Amino acid sequence: MKPSAFRYALPSTLRDAIDIRARFEDSVILAGGQSLIPTMNFRLANPEVVIDLRKLDELNYVRVADGVVRIGAMARQRVVEQNDEVAAANPLIRETLLNVAHPVIRNRGTVGGSLAHADPSAELPTLLTTMRGAITVCGPSGRRTIAAEDFFEFIFTTAMEPDELLVEAAIPALEPGEGWAFAEFARRHGDYSVAGVAVTLKLGADRRIDRVRLGACGIATTPALLTECERFLTGKSPSPELFAEAGTLARDAVTVSDDSATSKVYRQHVLAGLVARNLTTAMTRTDGA
CATH class of the missing domain: 3.30.465.10 (Uridine Diphospho-n-acetylenolpyruvylglucosamine Reductase; domain 3)
Structure with a gap:
């Protein structure tokens, strides 16, 4: 399909782009176009003006x-x-x-x-x-x-x-000795994930978890911080059992309902596995491993 008719603006400065955006309430921003163009082609978006930022x-x-x-x-x-x-x-x-x-x-x-x-x-x-x-x-x-x-x-x-x-x-930036991991599960390579998990992990001098950051995609209406898991892990000695328990705790963070791609229960299962696996990977990348 093709998009509906629109006016095209190609500003050369940020100031010009802001002025155009302020003038036209029904306008959209074209940056890379990987989401906007398909949306317009299917006429899910029908803006009056497209503001292309490629010259900025x-x-x-x-x-x-x-x-x-x-x-x-x-x-x-x-x-x-x-x-x-x-x-x-x-x-x-x-x-x-x-x-x-x-x-x-x-x-x-x-x-x-x-x-x-x-x-x-x-x-x-x-x-x-x-x-x-x-x-x-x-x-x-x-x-x-x-x-x-x-x-x-x-x-x-x-x-x-x-x-x-x-x-x-x-x-x-990560601190010296801080481990990291990102992994996700999708039904096909390149698809949006059923769930994905980002982790950073830092050990203290006593080899207990001094700081951990955990976030997930695909499980809520926004990117989700797994703060309950972070609090649970902080101050404890890392182990496979601890990481598995954190994965189980993470299941409660899934708030989206069943959809055409998967069920909530399956998404919870995937999330739990990713949390445990990514914590293990991050642990192997710390100075304390």
Whole structure:
């Protein structure tokens, strides 16, 4: 199918893009287009104006400084994935991106586009949420920064105002000796997952779990923080039995109902297994392993 007729805008600066967005209430942002274009082709979205950000080089960057990875909204997912400085600062970023669709999609898809789309089954929103990252948006009133766990409000719904654009994602670097893992289960490679889990794990001097971060995709109407599991694990000595128990505890975090793809019970089963497995993988990557 083809999209319905629309007006096309190609701003050359962020300021121009914000002005156009403020002028046209019925407008959409074209970043990578991997979600927007199919939606328009099926006429699920019929905007009056499409604002293409591809000329905004000011939003196309990847920087690592002061313990933070900063990614401009127009940075391509594949570019971030292949950036060795990013992988050295936080290898969870690369591992997560390797699970996003296929390379051809990541070649065009942007980090900002995925975050603004806010699909609760997507990997990048889960990465930002798990890492307690932050998202910077910009509108007519200027810039503001929103914690990732507050940014995603519902399916395809964020805390951005209608006249704001997403401009940057900030992800903390991992601390020395901190382990990490991301894995998901999908029925076909490249599909959205039944469930996916991101983990970081750091041991203290006593070899007990000093800090753990756990997040999941595909199990709720937003990326989910598994805070009950985090509290349960903190301060304990890692073991296969402990990680299996954490997986069982994680089942309660599944809030989506049965759908055409799978049942809630099956999703709970997958989530429990992923939590235990990813905690084990993260443990093997710590200095204390």
